[in-house]
Amino acid sequence: xxxxxxxxxxxxxxxxxxxxxxxxxxxxxxxxxxxxxxxxxxxxxxxxxxxxxxxxxxxxxxxxxxxxxxxxxxxxxxxxxxxxxxxxxxxxxxxxxxxxxxxxxxxxxxxxxxxxxxxxxxxxxxxxxxxxxxxxxxxxxxxxxxxxxxxxxxxxxxxxxxxxxxxxxxxxxxxxxxxxxxxxxxxxxxxxxxxxxxxxxxxxxxxxxxxxxxxxxxxxxxxxxxxxxxxxxxxxxxxxxxxxxxxxxxxxxxxxxxxxxxxxxxxxxxxxxxxxxxxxxxxxxxxxxxxxxxxxxxxxxxxxxxxxxxxxxxxxxxxxxxxxxxxxxxxxxxxxxxxxxxxxxxxxxxxxxxxxxxxxxxxxxxxxxxxxxxxxxxxxxxxxxxxxxxxxxxxxxxxxxxxxxxxxxxxxxxxxxxxxxxxxxxxxxxxxxxxxxxxxxxxxxxxxxxxxxxxxxxxxxxxxxxxxxxxxxxxxxxxxxxxxxxxxxxxxxxxxxxxxxxxxxxxxxxxxxxxxxxxxxxxxxxxxxxxxxxxxxxxxxxxxxxx
Numbered sequence: 001x002x003x004x005x006x007x008x009x010x011x012x013x014x015x016x017x018x019x020x021x022x023x024x025x026x027x028x029x030x031x032x033x034x035x036x037x038x039x040x041x042x043x044x045x046x047x048x049x050x051x052x053x054x055x056x057x058x059x060x061x062x063x064x065x066x067x068x069x070x071x072x073x074x075x076x077x078x079x080x081x082x083x084x085x086x087x088x089x090x091x092x093x094x095x096x097x098x099x100x101x102x103x104x105x106x107x108x109x110x111x112x113x114x115x116x117x118x119x120x121x122x123x124x125x126x127x128x129x130x131x132x133x134x135x136x137x138x139x140x141x142x143x144x145x146x147x148x149x150x151x152x153x154x155x156x157x158x159x160x161x162x163x164x165x166x167x168x169x170x171x172x173x174x175x176x177x178x179x180x181x182x183x184x185x186x187x188x189x190x191x192x193x194x195x196x197x198x199x200x201x202x203x204x205x206x207x208x209x210x211x212x213x214x215x216x217x218x219x220x221x222x223x224x225x226x227x228x229x230x231x232x233x234x235x236x237x238x239x240x241x242x243x244x245x246x247x248x249x250x251x252x253x254x255x256x257x258x259x260x261x262x263x264x265x266x267x268x269x270x271x272x273x274x275x276x277x278x279x280x281x282x283x284x285x286x287x288x289x290x291x292x293x294x295x296x297x298x299x300x301x302x303x304x305x306x307x308x309x310x311x312x313x314x315x316x317x318x319x320x321x322x323x324x325x326x327x328x329x330x331x332x333x334x335x336x337x338x339x340x341x342x343x344x345x346x347x348x349x350x351x352x353x354x355x356x357x358x359x360x361x362x363x364x365x366x367x368x369x370x371x372x373x374x375x376x377x378x379x380x381x382x383x384x385x386x387x388x389x390x391x392x393x394x395x396x397x398x399x400x401x402x403x404x405x406x407x408x409x410x411x412x413x414x415x416x417x418x419x420x421x422x423x424x425x426x427x428x429x430x431x432x433x434x435x436x437x438x439x440x441x442x443x444x445x446x447x448x449x450x451x452x453x454x455x456x457x458x459x460x461x462x463x464x465x466x467x468x469x470x471x472x473x474x475x476x477x478x479x480x481x482x483x484x485x486x487x488x489x490x491x492x493x494x495x496x497x498x499x500x501x502x503x504x505x506x507x508x509x510x511x512x513x514x515x516x517x518x519x520x521x522x523x524x525x526x527x528x529x530x531x532x533x534x535x536x537x538x539x540x541x542x543x544x545x546x547x
Contacts, residue, residue, distance in 0.1 A: 027137065027148060037134040037145055039123040046289060047116045048162040048323050049095055051085040060084075061332045061369070065487040067494065073483035075335035078299045082112040085330065091160040098157045102128045110297040112330070117293070129153060162323045184454050185444045186231045187266035190465055192384055193440065194536045198235040202271035202471065204478040208242075208302035209471040210274040211264055211464060212291050214309055217254035219261040219275060220449065227262045227447035237269040245294060246277040258448040259456055260308055260464050267468025271475065274302050292327045301336065303474050303484045306373075306467035308341045308460035310362045313400055314350060321363055321400060328369035332487035337474075338370040339467045341459035342435040343394025346509035347427070347520030347529075357511040359396050359427045359520065365434050366398035371488055372434040373463040374531045375441025376503055387535055388523070389506025390441045394459060395521060395529040398431035406490040407433060410527035418524045422516050436489055437500060438531035439465045469536050473545050485545060492533065497526055499541030500534035 027033070037043075063071040076084070092113070099107060099118060107118040126132045132147040153161070190196075213219070221240060228239040241261065257275075265273050278290045295301055313321070331338055348360030365372045375390035397403075403411060411433045415421065439462035446456045474484050485491075503523050508530050510520035521529045 031137040031139045034136040034138050037122050037136055041122050042119055043122055043125050044117055044119045049087040049114050050091050050160050051114050052088055053084050054326055057084055057329050061329050065490045067491050076333045078111055081330050081333050086113045094160050110293055112296045115293055163319045185440055195538050200472055201236045201269040202475045204475045206478055207475045208272040209264055209268050209304040210276060210302035211260040212276040212307045213257045214278050217257040218248050219257040220253040223253050223258050223447045224261055232266045235269055241275050242272045243274045244277060248277055253448045255448050256460055259446045259460055264306055264464035264468045267465045268471035271471050304337045304467050304471045306339045306464045308463055310343055310365050313361045313363045313366060316363060318400055325367050325369055328367055332369060335484040335486040337470055337485050337488055339463055340364045340370050340372050341463040342372045342374040344392040344458045345394060347396045349511035357513050359510055361396050361398050362394055365394060366401060366432050368401050368404040368432045371436050373459060373466045374435035374438035375459045375462045376438050376531055376535055377442040387503050389508060389530050391508050393508050393530050395435050397427045397433050399428045401432040403430055403432055406493045410493055414528055433529050435532040436492060437533050438462060439535050469538055473542050495544050497533045499537055499544040501537050502534040503531040
């Protein structure tokens with residue numbers, strides 16, 4: 001199952017120019033306008049201040065992530081990252097004076113000092129940002145506050161901000177999982193397929209891993225305990241999360257949250273696990289950004305994070321995505337591995353006109369600074385056989401981000417060897433290609449609300465499985481005094497598939513039109529934009545990543 005967090009921001013109009021000109025500000029048809037928000041109701045706005053040394057940070061990330069570099073694994077602390085990117089004194093002064101001149105004093109920042117979160121009344125917010133008009137919208141039992149109108153800030157402030165985020169939740173809830181029939185994937189099935197023994201569990205005291213939850217998705221401790229008692233037999237494991245960061249809701253457990261926690265803790269068995277929970281209904285800004293702010297304010301965080309949420313690239317502004325990329329770079333500099341699900345829509349499809357379609361890449365899956373996980377299925381659904389492409393596995397080429405150097409050779413080889421490719425009008429041939437690797441994503445067993453649930457599928461399943469396996473490798477590295485894997489893509493592509501089962505059969509879905517007829521890209525030997533380099537062979541991958 002893949003969840004969708006559609007980030008729709010307030011749009012900035014500055015001296016006749018839009019700071020987020022490419023941002024879609026339309027209101028989906030299924031959200032109903034309730035009315036204007038009261039002038040004394042409080043809102044919280046988040047302002048992203050211009051950072052310093054972003055180019056230098058990118059170069060540093062390449063060095064600490066490249067195994068051929070003498071700086072490999074020499075990560076920075078949060079405080080060292082903060083010293084590198086902290087906004088200039090002029091930026092801090094201009095933005096603070098602007099806020100204070102409007103009576104905005106209830107603000108707090110993070111360790112890196114490149115975000116400001118400010119609470120104010122709607123009346124003050126609409127004066128601070130001329131043109132804004134806050135309204136309340138409803139869909140079913142969910143409500144949110146939203147301003148869809150253009151608004152302005154003075155040009156002197158504009159040059160010191162990347163973007164501003166207001167109280168705009170994702171319009172959509174979690175997507176339903178793709179359903180199919182199978183005897184069912186369980187931890188024992190995964191351990192058999194990926195060659196994990198009963199001894200392959202965590203023992204290092206300084207190791208940790210995490211999942212992040214949004215859209216009012218919560219896990220229940222009782223579900224986790226029952227899942228482990230039912231399905232995690234034969235190997236040492238933990239049955240409780242060590243720490244929840246944020247506020248757990250009191251409603252029913254979500255399939256997504258249950259899936260993420262249960263499978264990172266059974267794959268990365270016996271490793272301390274955190275849950276970052278960001279309930280959208282109770283937070284006054286988009287929860288994905290809230291999670292990034294938490295990481296920018298915590299000196300000690302887990303080494304591996306897996307996230308099963310994403311957006312269509314075209315639903316976000318370039319300014320927003322570029323800034324979030326910077327946040328991913330900051331994490332990589334600290335030795336943190338960020339894994340994102342590739343999505344469950346294959347290559348995707350965007351209808352431009354009646355006669356023209358194009359594939360639809362997903363973000364953060366398309367970010368050059370995260371490791372993106374695709375999905376596979378067993379060739380024989382009733383046996384532990386080799387894997388083929390799961391037709392829903394997200395993959396393709398970014399329309400926003402250029403292809404990073406670490407993957408240029410692999411992607412070029414695919415383009416030359418696989419024919420025919422979809423027409424080039426459907427994808428950006430020079431874009432960042434994803435996913436980077438994959439795992440089984442079809443027909444999992446999950447315990448949710450004390451009930452064992454079969455047939456749960458999607459890259460939301462494969463992502464925590466890969467995350468747990470990387471945590472086990474971190475564990476062995478820590479025991480030998482080595483640093484964490486951190487941002488693994490440069491090393492992964494240098495391995496050229498070593499330590500992974502190559503997936504060479506199957507294609508994923510795309511546009512249902514007369515040109516591509518529902519077919520996107522296809523798997524092939526070595527890297528491909530459906531399953532990346534393939535799926536983990538734990539002992540071989542461990543050996544490759546311990547050198």
